[in-house]
Amino acid sequence: MKREIPLLIAGIVGCVLVIQYFIPHTPFGTLNDVFSDWFSIIQATAIWLGALNLIKVAGDKVYKKQKDWPFSLIIIISFFIMVVVGFFFSGGRRFLEPGTPFSQLYDYVYSPLMAMMFALLAFFVGSASYRAFRARNKEATILLLAAFFVMLGRVPLGDALTGWLPQSLHMSNVASWIMNVPHLAGQRAIMIGIALGTVSTSLRLILGIERSYLGGE
Amino acid sequence: MKQKFWLGLLVVLLIAAGPHAQESATAAPDSGASPLVKPPGEVIASDTPNDAGGSITIKWERSPDDIAGVAGFGGYNILRGTSPDGPFESIGETSGGGDPDDPMHKTYLDNNTTDGVAYYYAIDSKLNGTMARAITATAIVSKQQWFNFGLVNMLIATVFLISAILYFISSAKSGKKLYIRKIAGLEAVDEAVGRATEMGKKIFYIPGTQDMDNVQTIAGLTILGRVARLTAQYEARIDVPVSRSLVMVTAREVVKEAYLKAGRPDSYTDDMVYYLTDDQFGYAAGIDGMIVRQKPATIFYQGAFYAEALLLAETGNSIGAIQIAGTAMPSQLPFFVAACDYTLIGEELFAASAYLSHEPRLLGSLKGQDWGKAAIILALLLGFLIQVSGLFDFASLFSVAGG
Numbered sequence: 001m002k003r004e005i006p007l008l009i010a011g012i013v014g015c016v017l018v019i020q021y022f023i024p025h026t027p028f029g030t031l032n033d034v035f036s037d038w039f040s041i042i043q044a045t046a047i048w049l050g051a052l053n054l055i056k057v058a059g060d061k062v063y064k065k066q067k068d069w070p071f072s073l074i075i076i077i078s079f080f081i082m083v084v085v086g087f088f089f090s091g092g093r094r095f096l097e098p099g100t101p102f103s104q105l106y107d108y109v110y111s112p113l114m115a116m117m118f119a120l121l122a123f124f125v126g127s128a129s130y131r132a133f134r135a136r137n138k139e140a141t142i143l144l145l146a147a148f149f150v151m152l153g154r155v156p157l158g159d160a161l162t163g164w165l166p167q168s169l170h171m172s173n174v175a176s177w178i179m180n181v182p183h184l185a186g187q188r189a190i191m192i193g194i195a196l197g198t199v200s201t202s203l204r205l206i207l208g209i210e211r212s213y214l215g216g217e
Numbered sequence: 218m219k220q221k222f223w224l225g226l227l228v229v230l231l232i233a234a235g236p237h238a239q240e241s242a243t244a245a246p247d248s249g250a251s252p253l254v255k256p257p258g259e260v261i262a263s264d265t266p267n268d269a270g271g272s273i274t275i276k277w278e279r280s281p282d283d284i285a286g287v288a289g290f291g292g293y294n295i296l297r298g299t300s301p302d303g304p305f306e307s308i309g310e311t312s313g314g315g316d317p318d319d320p321m322h323k324t325y326l327d328n329n330t331t332d333g334v335a336y337y338y339a340i341d342s343k344l345n346g347t348m349a350r351a352i353t354a355t356a357i358v359s360k361q362q363w364f365n366f367g368l369v370n371m372l373i374a375t376v377f378l379i380s381a382i383l384y385f386i387s388s389a390k391s392g393k394k395l396y397i398r399k400i401a402g403l404e405a406v407d408e409a410v411g412r413a414t415e416m417g418k419k420i421f422y423i424p425g426t427q428d429m430d431n432v433q434t435i436a437g438l439t440i441l442g443r444v445a446r447l448t449a450q451y452e453a454r455i456d457v458p459v460s461r462s463l464v465m466v467t468a469r470e471v472v473k474e475a476y477l478k479a480g481r482p483d484s485y486t487d488d489m490v491y492y493l494t495d496d497q498f499g500y501a502a503g504i505d506g507m508i509v510r511q512k513p514a515t516i517f518y519q520g521a522f523y524a525e526a527l528l529l530a531e532t533g534n535s536i537g538a539i540q541i542a543g544t545a546m547p548s549q550l551p552f553f554v555a556a557c558d559y560t561l562i563g564e565e566l567f568a569a570s571a572y573l574s575h576e577p578r579l580l581g582s583l584k585g586q587d588w589g590k591a592a593i594i595l596a597l598l599l600g601f602l603i604q605v606s607g608l609f610d611f612a613s614l615f616s617v618a619g620g
Contacts, residue, residue: 190563
């Protein structure tokens, strides 16, 4: 029963959601929103499981003085600072309003940290591109050339260098052609495969053939 | 004498003007007071098709002044009432100019109607502060539809694909052998787990940053089952840091079951699967830190990823871990290809479960998928020939409305 009931729920909900896509009439037309709301409620409730698990795992590490335990201590302290400031020192339900201590922590500590992580991406793109664009074989050389033209076509220098050529050979036009024709064609092929794979996987889940996510084969 | 003359003239003018003013008001109840702007042509309202009710589409012929591009033309006011004689309340306004696909007409969507109530619509054209009105001839009622006819093509495609998948599933169940091409990324799973075992290091399994309502996360967890079973057999250590509570609960079930099936339930602990944070970059920072400090031998990235994909994969690459990625996010695939040893591209992620288990019914579904692909390739070739020959607009067969 532990496995049959989830399979039954997945099957029924899956079928209903497929049907509602084609039927706008009540109650079908509103079912997608209803199920989305249910999922949001379950998700919001389940956040406690995650939060408790985080504290338990980090607490265990600190208590047993395991390797790298100071990082876990930082997690616990940060977690409780945000919770305590949000609950008790930020005007109750107004905690998200500008100027409250909670929103200040969010704006001046949390957001810059996230922005810093995002900014690291620029350096990682550089190192990954360096590896990917090395002309080791024919395919990599084509990739290198395509990347060179696209990058050059995206800056004014590209057109300045090719301004004497016919309009269609200006670097910005070459870059646009690469992006709109070979790149888009390849991406669409991948997306068609993804769409078919999604339908196929969904059907396997609805029919209960795919049950690995429940721990079965 | 002079006063009498002016008084007499005033009386004469009033008598002369009186009947004309009355005639204007009665003769043209459906037009604005001023003749300076020409009213719109015929106004037609109809129940918006293929919707869940609550909407009426109003279409009218543009005012001649709008068509002629008279300077100062101020667009149209759209008004609604329950009687042709009014009163009408304003529900919106729109500028002049025709619809892109029908230059002589304007369309407005009233999405705030009550189903079952009969409405009349009035359109006022505006020019330099004057207005002229046209009203719908009949009442219109909005209602809900039982089928979205704009999605007939989708229904046909869905039925075709589902039929093909079901056919091949049943054919696979009857024992027919199905061919499946080799997927390098999945072939390497055994090697990757074995390497971690030999090195005595951990395996990290990252199931993406999306929740259980994302099919990629589910696909990622099906691969986790296989990896966890190998880990249990090889007595290696697996860590599954997750960014969603529901994924944590599900992943625990998957890993626990895998250890049970491998005959090592005692090796399983709940701490193998743990929650970090829901935040995208917080999650990436947490895992990057663990990768740098713990230096796992193998890292799997299987699921839905966004900008954190490269942050994770490049950090893993920097410590020399063997990395196997799989995602159906087209924008992140190049990053994984550049930074990982193997990458499951799009549909390969969804095929992994069938590939790894060799379960005939799952393999059958892959074959059905291939027929879907064949149908799309055929449609592309046909479409190319028909569009080029100009027989008819083949592409319009694939346009969908609503849904």
